[in-house]
Amino acid sequence: MINKIITIFLIFGINFHISAQTMHAIIVSNTEDANIGKSCEMDQMMMIAEMNTIAKAIRYEISLKIISSGSFNFENLEQFIKELKANENDIIFFYYTGHGFNKKNYNDKYPIMDFNTVKYPLFMMHKKLKKKGARLCITMGDCCNNIIDKAKEVNKNLLVVEENKDKKNKIYKNLFLKPKGDIIVSSSKRGEYSYVHEKKGSYFTDEFRKALVYAVNYSNSLSWENLLIDTRNRVIRINQNKVQTLQFDLNLVSKPHPPIPNEPKYTDINKYLNDLSDNNISESERILLLDNYYKYFKKNARVDIFVGKIMTDMKTVEDFLDRIFLHADKIKSINLIENKSKISSDGKKYQQIAVQEIW
């Protein structure tokens, strides 16, 4: 009898220990700023939703700390970080959306966050958070990175300008459960601005979320590198004539899927398809892209076109590419559905792809 009681206790005890792994989500958002406040509010909402989704998918407790509105100041953040405790299996995900900049004499490519009275480098924040000893530490900054003079005001450029649940969870696990180490990301390179959309929020945050949702639904496997490269390509595309280049550094111990030599990367295919249907790229460049399709696809490869979950059309890759070349002004974006696509037996090109077109 006693053995039974001990066994039951141990089982519940172990379960309790497993369920106590925590994702510390720290969202810092300048929602009261006159220029970018509304966009930051959108970013904050999107990231809260995303953090909750991630935590549920990997079965982690979520500890959500939001520093925004009236509490948006460096002292609050500093106090919180000081008191933050993380276990060795925990995840720390720090996300900042607000003003940022860089300086001529400041020797780092990552931006400095602007808390009005206090300016604090993103990289220093990342260092501080890494010291907490969590298994995975992610620091993300969505802010300008343009170089300013000491004496000048920070100039933030304001451009008012969609299942298999196990597969989805697998992607989240690959990103958040398997890797150990740290990641730092900023939405623009040193010397560049980051742009916002009045209704969608910051372009970087919006495209990061889309890239993540897309990968979770359509990719076979996903690495942080692919995710961030895809986000970078999306931001470049959506921003059209503005220069904004996401940058990142990965310091991860385990890579879930080592790259297979010569296997076409889904980020490359996505970029190829979207460049072909990008009216901002000259026709002659796009004709060249069209002529070089054989780099990624077998001759007469099959293309299945989906609307949502339903396949509504089928074409040879030649016909499909001609079509998106011609209708570039009407196509908003194209997503490769990697988990419904097939690579040829030699592993070098696609013999069948599935895509979602957004007109």
Added chain:
Amino acid sequence: MEKNISKLQCKKFGNLKITKFVIILSFLCAFSIENLNAQNKNLNVVEEFELTDEELKAFKQTTRDKISELETCIKIIGDKKYSSIKKKKSIETALKLFIPDAKMQVSSLRNGRVSVNTFPMETYFMRLKSLPYSKVKISFYDLAYISDFQKGADGKYYATAFIFQKFEGFYGDNLSYEDKTQKTIDITLELREDPFFKKKRWVILLGDVKVTETKK
């Protein structure tokens, strides 16, 4: 129930009851399986020829995209500023949208009178490419309207699209001819074998394009 029967009696009658029970249960199972198979067969047959609302909605969206494709192709083929490569690709792409013997009606409005002519689709595109104007501008001034798909007696689904075209022909900078035309396009959604991939699938094809109204 029979709570007062002795244990021995329970055992004897129990065995008989169990046997009866098993036989009845077996019959019921066999009947259910048979029925289920029949139902499944019916379901498979029905599934093959019946599309759900969600599927029809998706095909309607794709039809909208195809109409949009056609409009863009017509614009490119008629406009003198586009390269011959682009025009050639547009004609090839546009033709693949249609059933093989689809026809295009064209109209012209002169001296208050409308005249309508009908051409095979390929002939129409070649004529459009070679219009004598120095500049041609074709635009579509309203969003195309597409009716819901309705199932025909032959198992195919049918819909109609309405497009609104504005045509302007110039000699130099002088506007020589302009009109606005409303046209209908027959749409068919049918299950057929893909001629290239040899795979059965639902295919959307555009049919005849007819003029319903022409005005200045």
